[in-house]
Amino acid sequence: MKPFSSYKNPALAVDLVVFGYHEQNLSVLLLNRKEAPFKDQWTLPGAFLQIEETFQQTCSRILKTKLGMDDVYLEQLFSFDDPARDPRGRVISVTYYALVNPHKLEIAAGKMANDVQWFNVKKIPALGFDHKKIFDKALQRLKSKILYFPVGFELLDELFTMSELHQLYECILGIEIDRRNFSRKMLVAEYVINTGQKREGLQNRHPELFRFNKKLKHHNFQLNIINP
Amino acid sequence: MKPFSSYKNPALAVDLVVFGYHEQNLSVLLLNRKEAPFKDQWTLPGAFLQIEETFQQTCSRILKTKLGMDDVYLEQLFSFDDPARDPRGRVISVTYYALVNPHKLEIAAGKMANDVQWFNVKKIPALGFDHKKIFDKALQRLKSKILYFPVGFELLDELFTMSELHQLYECILGIEIDRRNFSRKMLVAEYVINTGQKREGLQNRHPELFRFNKKLKHHNFQLNIINP
């Protein structure tokens, strides 16, 4: 095909912010670069878009080859255009964020290469490129999204206790939420469904197990859980 | 500079959804193409990104050269990646939407070329490329954004009546909102400030003029104006 644009095209990268929820902490998957630029520094996993690929396909390729993951929740985040964001030249970065339940994948520590590591979102090291900006945007998006979309369920097991859900929200939003009001709102909104089962083998009272309500209408839903 | 990406790069276009508010109707600016593909069809204004340009600069270039506009509210919308979206080959489209007050610009009909035209958002013609998808996404974004961000003020004059603001919301959201409850919510939230002035020269009672509250804290703001 003959060129139809008289402009030189910038390179196009896809970068991923992979969120996971570990031991009551939100974490991000970072990759230690082996080549310049930013050799030996932590960065978000990413790859250049191949000419015939969709963004999602590039995401899948990154998740599969670099992280050994498959079939995760993905959402487009933003496209970054700072001309100086890559020292090698003009690279546009189209970014996505992923929500992963490490329990469901076997990569918790095993299959994961040792240059890939989960980091608590509160203890992020210095990142190469403009990846700190990308990460910040992703966290901000997650915070606002969780208020009107059941995003948290991607991070939890299929069955979960109300406490687990509650702690996840407190952790992502970074605020305290009254346990009892939170529970009531989740129930009256039919955000979650009580399975009747209970989690056994714990100390203290055995909590009930809930599951996400798949029939939830996402529109006209508003989870007002922030105390000023 | 030597190429650092082994991949062939797709072309990168920037397309714009320019919203305006005319005579109590939300409208979009469309451009009649003069060249193939989609010759003589309506499309969103757009251009190829030049290698040294930021997205915003490309937007400004489009607004300036094709539409004779300057200095408008811009926000990145989404990046579209369908490999078949352009018959000429692989073109990624990074899209922005703009909010314009036609009163403030002189292009209402005068400076505007005759291949550029405002269309009521309810009477959009068939669009070339995947521009209908882009438009739909922009309208959807505007609808949700207006509920928690004072986006409407970009579309109105600096001073406006409560009715004007009210009609704008009804028009964008496509629903009826109780005039009196709307007014009360806008005032208690300090979304708008009463200037004390009144609009003269109208029939009937002269309405008070308001202005946007620039000290508004956008966070923890929630405008609940939808009646179920």
Added chain:
DNA sequence: CTTTCTTTGTGTCAAAATAACACAAACGGA
């Protein structure tokens, strides 16, 4: 000047939602 018609500003009020709490049941361990 009075009447009429429309728009605008300001209330009212019952119902629903919210935030802040109280308390008892359920569990393991001492």
Added chain:
DNA sequence: TCCGTTTGTGTTATTTTGACACAAAGAAAG
């Protein structure tokens, strides 16, 4: 059996909401 903790289920005062009523302000018509 008692203790400390977690969990489930209320209660209550306060705020917010939705759905109205009504009078004041203006222009036009008689």
